[in-house]
Amino acid sequence: MSSIDTPNPSTGRTSFSSVLRPFRRRWLLLASTRMLLWSLAAVVVIWLTAMWIDLVWALPDEVRWWVSRIAPPAALTIAAALVVTRLVCHNDETIAEQIDQAKGTGGEIRAGLQLESRPQPRQSVLTLGLASLAIDRSRQLAGSISAGDVFRSETLRRPSIVLSSILGAVILVAMIVPGIAKNQVQRLLSPTSDVPPYTGVLIELQLEQDSVLYGDDVLIRVTSSGARVDRMQLVTRTRPGDENVLPMLPAADASDDGSESQWQAMLSNVTEPLTVYARTGRSRSRYHELSVTMTPQLLPPTVRITPPAYTRDATYEGPIPEYGIKSLAGTEVAWRLSSNRPLATGTVELKYRDGTTESLRLQPESDVARSFLSGQLDAESSTVYGSMPLVRPGQFTLSVTDVDGITSRETISGNITLHQDQRPVVRITSPRPVSLAIPEIRIPVTIEGADDYGISRLSLYRSLNGSPASKMDLESDGTRQQLARWNLPLGRYGLTPGDEIQLFARIEDNDPAGAKGAESPVTIVRIISRQEFDQLNLRRQGIESLQAKYAASQRHLEQLAEALRAVDEAAKAAAESGTPAAQQALHEKLAAAEQAAQAAAEAMEKFSHEAMPIDVDRELTKRLAEQAKQIQNLSEQLASLKADDPNSQQPLSKQQQEHLRKMAEQVASERNELQQNAVQPLEQLQQVMPLIVDQRRFEQIVRQQRDLERRLNSLNTAEEPDQRRIAELESQQQQLRQALDQLLDDIETHARALPDQPDLEKLRQTAQEFVEAVRESAAESKMMSAQTGLLNSEFDAAHDDAKTAADILESFLGQCQGMGNQACENCKMSFNPGSGGANLGNSIEQILELMGMKPGASGMRPGGQPGMGFGWGAGGGYSQRHPGPNNVGMYGAMPSPVQSNSQGRGDRTSNGVASVHTGSPGDGQPDAVDAAPVDAGGGQAQQAVPGKYRDKVSEYFRQLAEQLGE
Known part of the structure; x- marks a missing residue:
């Protein structure tokens, strides 16, 4: 029989607590997880509840802060407390009891735990042994059971399902209304950030700039979307918390249904930092901070420039001119500087070109301020004033300082330029610098003077045949432009052909520092006879x-x-x-x-x-x-x-009345006779005269081409060619070809210009046929080939081509003469000699000779240019009309062909020929002259120059004349 040992705690057996420890850990893990899941579910529910309440009624920031920051740790703390409380109450005996219940051991494990933990009484050895066996049995049974079999994870299923369901619902709602979900999550998780409550209306506020200068205006724009908005308010909040509400004006609708619209408002005179946002009902935009820069800003200044009194210039008041301040020395300049801040002073720093500097202090109140403000006594606190005279050229720099002693960061700079009082200019515009006149007329003398600021004296000097000049002062009103007219009575002086009158004018300005003067070039009036005048006039006017x-x-x-x-x-x-x-x-x-x-x-x-x-x-x-x-x-x-x-x-009486009617019939007869026998024939002669001139031009081109061909025959390819002579010959051939082309164009123009009259139709037809025939011929191409031959040193070929061109042109002489003779015949028929009319005779040849178009005058003009006694026109053509020196003024008793007789006056039609009749001469004193167009050499050129540039142009020509004179 075996012996039963008494239980002894000191032995090496494992205690029941060590066996139950895995069960305790398992229970603690499941309990903590379950409490955590329930806590999270509670937190989510609390948040959802807060977000829903905030969606319906916007919660204050403090409430949302407490919900978002305190609810999670509070729920976790409660869960932890519950776990600890249960842990304290949940001992080994409770665990043993749960194991017995889970496995159906009938309380065996709990009994073993109780036997082990109970104090050992003094009992018999048998009793103790049996207790030891029971404890070992219970321990072995507990060790054979798994903790997972007792405390199952299914206990976490319910909180997990609840939490998952809540989160799933949240995700589903977020997918359906993501805007609401995102907005509410942001408001809850970031309660201190600027997240407007969700209302279905999205308001976006836009500032042009986040920082403005003190006193500036700010334009604020707002865009609303999501729903139709009928009104919008702008709220401004100062740092102390004062709010101001402004209505905003609608700008435009961005969508057809009105769900998106734009608004705007202007904040005026912003002087302190502001928090601004827009709202409508419960909807609002995010907050925007608007800061204010306190540094004074220099606004565009105003300047008043007062020139010296003698200049008679108007005072300028306005912004600084683009190119700075330009005026005479002594000009008074007044400054007006403004800022967005109250100012204490302003400064004008002057740096002169000689390196010296000077400073002008501007003040808010001064005499200059009163003048700027039209007599007001108090100046604006944000504006300073000051004035200074211009003494030297240089640069200026403007700045301002506010009442706090802060100087503006920006400055405004510019140049100071001093003008010089220029010398005046004067010229005699009529008569021309070289003029011709008959002895018994009155010549209009026109003097034009100009100065940059004013004229104080104007005088005319005249002399006869080199005698000392006599002076005559003319009236002057002191203005910048002077125009003086005076009649020169030649009939009073007893002049004869060959005498010469010299005229020049002198002018002085009004410079108070000392008048400056200038004199015009000398104008010469030569006296000619009546016959010379007629010949020159016919040469000019035809x-x-x-x-x-x-x-x-x-x-x-x-x-x-x-x-x-x-x-x-x-x-x-x-x-x-x-x-x-x-x-x-x-x-x-x-x-x-x-x-x-x-x-x-x-x-x-x-x-x-x-x-x-x-x-x-x-x-x-x-x-x-x-x-x-x-x-x-x-x-x-x-x-x-x-x-x-x-x-x-x-x-x-009836007899006298009958006699009066006969006189009227006699006058009508005389007028008709003059019209038919003189005026009309001469008009027709004037119409056909261009074609007669064209005939002479063609004849001269033919002679010159023949002359050139004969000179080309002297070139010999065997000898060393004279390149200069070859170049001259080639240039002459080119000029002749261009002259021929120009002549053909002129004939066409003149033929088309003939009036539609039956007796002139044949003339027009023959002229056009002549042009077509010459152009269809090889004359021009042969002249071009002759040029090419000369350039290529093919002299024989060049001569042959030039000769062929001359032969072709000579073949047209008969046709050309027919054209001109036809014109002459038309004129003769118009004069009607058989009916008692005037006989044309040799009039056409005489007119051509007086016009300088006598045939055969010369073969080649000096310099290699063709000529025949009349001018060589532009492009190689001949000058048809006025071949003489048109820059010479002519004054005589020739009536104008268009206007009636006038006293001492030229016009454009007569090309400078004055229509002056002899009469009782004046007293020689200045008097008025008819305001007709002045001689082309004078007044017309002056009128073509704009007034604001006339002084500069006059000064330019004056300097040019002085340089040419030197």
Whole structure:
């Protein structure tokens, strides 16, 4: 029989606590996990509840902070406390009991644990042995059981399902409404950040800039989307917490349904930092911080520039000119500097070109401030003023300092430029620098002076044949532009052809530091005879000068006819009424008719003594003299009808009225005769004269081409060629070819310009046929080949081509002469010699000779240019009209072909020919001259220069004239 040992704790057996330790750890793990899952579920539920409440009623930031920051640790703390509490209450006996229940051991493990932990009483050895066996049995049984079989993980299923369900619901909601979910999560997890509550309306606020200068305005734009918004408010909050609400104005709708719209508002005069946001109902935008820069800003300054009084310039007030301040020394400059901040002072730093510096202090209140503010006593605190005179050129720099002593970061700089009072300029615009005049006329003298600021004196100097010049002061009003006119009475001086008058003008400005003067170039007026004047005038104007006096005579006759018609009407009225007023009117009409007849007779008599050395003019002036006598007789008859006393004037008898009608018929007959036998034929001659000139030009080109061909024959290919001569010959051939091409163009132009008259149609047709024939010929191509041969040193070929071109051109001489002769025949037919009209005779040849177009004058002009006594035109062509020196002024008694007679006046039509008639000369003092177009050498050029550039142009020409004079 074996012995039963008494249990002894000191032996090496494992205690029941060591056996139950894995069960305890398993239970603790499952209990902690279960509590953690429930805690997380509780936290999520709390958060969801808070987010839902915040979605319905926006929770304050503090509540959301407590929910997001305190709820999680509080739930974990409660769970941990519960675990610890259960852990304290959950001892080995409880674990043994749970094991017995799980495995159905009938309490055996719990009994063994109790036996082991119970104190050992003093009992028998048998009892103790049996207790030891029971304990060992229980220990072995507990060791054979797994902790996972007792404490299963299924206990975590429920909290896991609950937590997963909550999270799944959250994820599903986030997928359905991600905007709401994201917004609420941000508001809950970041309670201190600026996350607006979700309302379905998204408001985005935009600032042009986050920082503004003190006192500036800020434009704020807001865009709302998500739902239609009817109104929007802008809220500004200062740092102390004061809020100001402003309504915003709608700008535009960005969507058709109005779900997206734009708003704007202007914050004026921002002087402190602000927090701004936009709101509508419960919706608002994020907060935006708007800071303010306190440094003063220098705003665009205002300057007032007052020139010296003698300049008569207006005062300028406005922004600084783009190129700085430019004026005379002594100009007063007043400054006005403004800022966005209250200012204490302003500074104008001056740095002169000589290296010296100077500083001008500007103050808020001063005499300058009162003048700027139109007499107000108090100046603005944000504006400073000051003034200074301009003394030296240099640079200026502007800055301001506010009341806190802070100086503006930016500055404004510019240049100071001092102008010099320039010398004046003066010139005589009429007569021209070189002029020709007959002895008995009055020449208009026009003097133009200019100065940059004012003219104080204007004088005219004149001398005769080199005698000492006499001075005559002209009236001056002190302005910058002076125009003085004076008539030079040549008839008073007893001049003869060959005398020479010299004129020049002097001008002085109004510079208070000392007047500066200038003198014009000398104008020379040479006296010529009537015959020389007629020849020069015909050379310049051609047939127009021949036609002018007959057109003027016709105008006198028209005026006389009109006066006679007025007398006839007045006579009828006087005979019917018999009133004194009618008799007075008749007397006046008779006096006017007598005066018109006397003027016509004198003019026609004068024209009859001015016959040119032309056959047709000699013939027509005889008829003009006869008509002058008849008109003179008519004037005497009109005088006999007029009583000396208007009150005693009796009505005209029937015999007198019949005589008056006969006089009117006589005047009409004389006018028609003059029109048919002189005016119309000369007009037709003027129309066909260009083609006659073209014939002479073609003849000269043919002669020059033949002459060139003969000189080309002297070139020898065997000898060393003279390259300079070859170049000259090639240039002459090119000029002839260009002249021919220009001539053909002119013939076409002149032919098209002929009036549509049956007797001129044949002339037009022959001229056009001539041009087509010459162009279709090989003349121009042969002339080009001759040029090419000369360039390639193929002299024989060049000569042959030049000869062929000359032969071709000579073959057209007959046709060309036919064209010109046809024109001449047309003229002769117009003059109608068989009907008693004037005989043309050699008039055309005489006119061409006087125009400088005498055939065969020369073969080649100096310098290698072709010529035949008239000018070589642009592009190689001949100058058709006015070949003479057109820069020479001409003054004589030649009537204008368009305008009636005038006293001492030139016009564009007459090309500088003054229409002056002899008469009683004036007293030589300055007087008014008719304001007609001045001679082309003078006034027209002045009018073409804009006023603001005229001074500079005049100064330029004055300096140029001085340099040329030197």
